[in-house]
Amino acid sequence: MKLKSALIQITIATVLAALVPLVIHSEYALHVAVLALIFAVLAASWNLVSGYGGMFTFGHQAFFGLGAYVSALLAMHLGISTYLSIMIGTVFAMVAGVVICLPVLRLRGAPYIAIATLAFAEIVKLIADNLTSLTHGESGLAGIPPLSPIGAMTFSIADSRPYYYCALVLLAVTMVLVAAVLASPIGLAFGAIRDSQDAAESIGVDVTKYKVLLFMLSSALAGMAGGLFAHYVTVLTPSSILGIDVMVQIIAMALIGGLGTLFGPVVGAIILTVGLELLRSLGDYQLMLYGALLVIIIIVLPRGLSSLPMLIASAATKQPSLRGESWKHPIKQREP
Amino acid sequence: MALLELTGVEAGYAGVQVLWGVDLELREREIVALLGANGAGKTTVLRTISGIVKPWRGGISLQEQHLDGLSPREIVSRGVIHVPEGRHVFPRMSVVDNLRAGAYTERAWSHQRETLEDVYGLFPRLYERRSQFAGTLSGGEQQMLAIGRGLMARPKCLMIDEPSLGLAPKLVDAVLDLVIRIRDLGCTVLLVEQNAQRALEVAERAYVMEHGRILFAGASAAVAGDPAIRQAYLGL
Numbered sequence: 001m002k003l004k005s006a007l008i009q010i011t012i013a014t015v016l017a018a019l020v021p022l023v024i025h026s027e028y029a030l031h032v033a034v035l036a037l038i039f040a041v042l043a044a045s046w047n048l049v050s051g052y053g054g055m056f057t058f059g060h061q062a063f064f065g066l067g068a069y070v071s072a073l074l075a076m077h078l079g080i081s082t083y084l085s086i087m088i089g090t091v092f093a094m095v096a097g098v099v100i101c102l103p104v105l106r107l108r109g110a111p112y113i114a115i116a117t118l119a120f121a122e123i124v125k126l127i128a129d130n131l132t133s134l135t136h137g138e139s140g141l142a143g144i145p146p147l148s149p150i151g152a153m154t155f156s157i158a159d160s161r162p163y164y165y166c167a168l169v170l171l172a173v174t175m176v177l178v179a180a181v182l183a184s185p186i187g188l189a190f191g192a193i194r195d196s197q198d199a200a201e202s203i204g205v206d207v208t209k210y211k212v213l214l215f216m217l218s219s220a221l222a223g224m225a226g227g228l229f230a231h232y233v234t235v236l237t238p239s240s241i242l243g244i245d246v247m248v249q250i251i252a253m254a255l256i257g258g259l260g261t262l263f264g265p266v267v268g269a270i271i272l273t274v275g276l277e278l279l280r281s282l283g284d285y286q287l288m289l290y291g292a293l294l295v296i297i298i299i300v301l302p303r304g305l306s307s308l309p310m311l312i313a314s315a316a317t318k319q320p321s322l323r324g325e326s327w328k329h330p331i332k333q334r335e336p
Numbered sequence: 337m338a339l340l341e342l343t344g345v346e347a348g349y350a351g352v353q354v355l356w357g358v359d360l361e362l363r364e365r366e367i368v369a370l371l372g373a374n375g376a377g378k379t380t381v382l383r384t385i386s387g388i389v390k391p392w393r394g395g396i397s398l399q400e401q402h403l404d405g406l407s408p409r410e411i412v413s414r415g416v417i418h419v420p421e422g423r424h425v426f427p428r429m430s431v432v433d434n435l436r437a438g439a440y441t442e443r444a445w446s447h448q449r450e451t452l453e454d455v456y457g458l459f460p461r462l463y464e465r466r467s468q469f470a471g472t473l474s475g476g477e478q479q480m481l482a483i484g485r486g487l488m489a490r491p492k493c494l495m496i497d498e499p500s501l502g503l504a505p506k507l508v509d510a511v512l513d514l515v516i517r518i519r520d521l522g523c524t525v526l527l528v529e530q531n532a533q534r535a536l537e538v539a540e541r542a543y544v545m546e547h548g549r550i551l552f553a554g555a556s557a558a559v560a561g562d563p564a565i566r567q568a569y570l571g572l
Contacts, residue, residue: 185445188429188437195426201388202420203485204412204441260428 003183006262010179013263014172021161030160036273037167038229041174043253043265045221048178051260052187053214054194055104058114059121060222060250062100063093065242067223068230069128069135072144075231082148086227093223094216096124101215105208108197118244125242137238144234155231163232170228171266174221179262181217190214194260256297258304267305337399339364339524340385340416340493345394345404347384354380356548357394362493367515367525369535369556371570372545378528379421381545382495385526386418387411398492413441415492421501421528423478425485427471431462434470434481438488447490455484458517476507480514487518494518495526500534512538532570536560544569 017037024030046060071089075082100120107113128135135141147155147166155162181187189210192200200207230236240246249272257268275293279286301307342360346353354377362368370378383389385396387408396403403411426434435455439448456463459480465473470481479499486494496515500508512534519525529535536542542559544552552565559565 185440188433189440191429191433192426192437192440195428196424198420199424199426199482200437201408202386202412202418202424203438203489204409205437206407206409 003179006179006183007176009263010172010175013266014168017168018165021164027158027160030164032274032277034160034163034167034232036270037164037171038225038232039249039253039273040266040269041167041171041225041228042222043250043257043269044171044174044178045218045225046250047254047259047261047265048218048221049214051254051264052182052190052194053211053218055113055211055214056110057104057117058247059100059117059119059124060218061242061244061246062117062121062124063097063219063222064226064229064246065124065128065238066096067093067226068236068241069141069226070223071227072141072230072236073134075145076141076143082145082227082231086224086231089227089230090220090223093226094220096223097215097219098212100219101212104215105211118247121242121244121247125238128238128242135236135238139237141236142234144230144236146234147228147231157234163228167228167232170224175262175266177217177221182262186210186213252294254304256294256304258306261304261306264304264306271305337364338362339399340403340526341395341397342381342385343395345381345384345391345396347380347389347391349380349389353392354548355384355391358545358548358550360543360550360553362524362526364524365519365522366541367519367527367539369532369539369542370526370528370545371532371535371542371559372551373569373571374530376545377548378545379497380548382418382497382526382528385411385416385495388418409441412489413443415443415490417486417489417491417494419482419486419494419496419499421497423475423482425470425473425478425481427469429470430467431470431473431481432466434485435462435488438485439490441489444489448488451488451490454521455487458487458514459484476503476510479503479507479511483511483514483518487523491523493524493526495528497528498530499527500529500531508534 020033021030042064049055049057067089070092071085074080074085074088100117103116104113107116129137146157149155153162189200189205192203192205193207193210197207226241229241253268253272254265256271257266258264276290279289282289297305338361340362342358345358346355348354358381370381372378380389384391387406391404398414398416403414403416426437429437435452436448439445439451444451461477462481462484465477470478473481483496483499499511503511508531515525515527515538527535527539536556536559539556541554542556543550544559544565546569551569552559
């Protein structure tokens with residue numbers, strides 16, 4: 001996608017999203033919207049390594065959790081501004097990203113990368129579980145301060161509106177960053193590495209350097225989303241942010257929206273977060289229907305919901321579409 | 337003057353020696369064929385030149401400057417480009433992005449526009465399909481894209497591994513004709529081919545390999561005219 005058209009689309013989407021709190025007055029609905037935006041950042045950051053980098057990691061929740069816990073603990077114990085603590089949490093997650101990236105660099109097969117990153121995330125979760133003096137384990141870290149006030153805007157648990165705008169800014173910044181990186185020569189290198197590492201090397205792409213860069217960017221964004229999440233919900237438990245179900249949600253969002261597309265993960269995050277809430281009235285049938293919907297979407301639209309406009313356009317002009325066979329799932333990437 | 341020179345190169349993979357003292361010389365603006373049966377070490381020669389396999393002994397030089405020990409990236413930026421076997425285009429990138437990615441080194445990036453025009457001139461087909469995903473191209477088109485992508489790096493020396501592999505006879509001719517046109521643009525070509533007959537028709541000189549050694553080097557006509565070599569190593 002051309003940078004200019006991507007930026008225009010991001011701007012339009014952001015402006016439209018900024019109008020939402022003017023229309024929706026229900027505190028509950030806004031709360032769901034804030035969660036959707038934070039998860040959109042998280043899914044977009046995972047989409048960088050998996051969708052654009054072709055490395056199917058399974059431990060992205062670790063960066064989210066690290067960003068959340070580090071920022072929460074710093075703000076609680078040192079009393080520093082929450083923005084500073086989120087920044088430090090972001091750096092922390094980024095460093096963790098580089099650390100986990102090093103063994104992943106030596107792995108070529110997708111299953112090994114998934115297992116190595118999952119193991120890393122489980123270690124982080126176990127530490128959070130057992131370091132009770134700091135995290136209070138599963139009984140939960142409560143009393144996390146809400147975001148520090150910006151000018152006249154103050155944040156409290158009672159009002160989701162300021163958080164909504166905060167999360168929206170973070171998402172817009174994330175999207176612009178991702179679009180700019182992908183439109184730059186670095187984006188070409190990422191695509192080359194994803195599609196064929198051998199060929200990428202043969203054209204002179206420094207594969208190691210770009211993989212580390214991708215991990216840094218992706219884990220930093222996840223950490224930042226975690227920081228915002230911590231100061232929004234103000235209570236953290238290891239299972240709620242470091243559990244494997246967080247990862248499953250991220251994957252579902254990216255797949256349903258469209259892996260390796262700019263807006264796919266955002267669309268997926270909004271649909272899944274809002275959809276799950278809408279289905280709540282069904283009680284016990286909620287998860288059953290939810291699961292069935294996921295299966296149907298993945299079968300009917302293997303490239304995700306964001307491929308729908310393209311599919312309609314290609315059906316109208318009878319152009320060959322990429323739906324189905326020619327699309328290579330990153331899990332099935334070619335072995336050397 | 338020699339453009340690229342290998343002297344006594346020995347190399348291999350994880351303790352298994354494949355190349356046993358390979359001497360090879362490429363001059364400016366010539367097409368050289370590297371022939372031999374499967375497993376003779378032809379691809380390993382290319383991989384060693386391009387830095388993916390590090391030579392254990394011996395020297396590789398480009399215009400009298402050492403190449404051995406440099407990273408694949410540095411070797412590419414000096415103008416030695418390897419078009420690997422099996423095409424390896426980037427299937428989920430558009431044709432034009434595949435080509436742009438080929439100009440990835442600093443030296444080539446600033447000339448991207450002109451080179452792209454040259455490549456489209458050589459491969460009008462790629463121009464027609466420029467916005468299509470590379471994965472939707474036919475086998476022959478993908479081979480052309482792989483070669484075109486190599487050219488985008490503005491190579492002094494282009495090493496093409498098995499360009500005719502899996503192509504219909506008519507396309508084999510088209511690809512080999514292109515090799516001549518690429519040479520005419522001022523680029524030296526090292527051609528690894530199973531199709532010895534056709535390779536000898538386009539190449540000026542040829543090297544014949546077996547068991548990791550160069551058995552015979554000489555003008556293409558001499559190789560093609562030697563009944564013993566033809567029968568024993570080329571299967572002609």
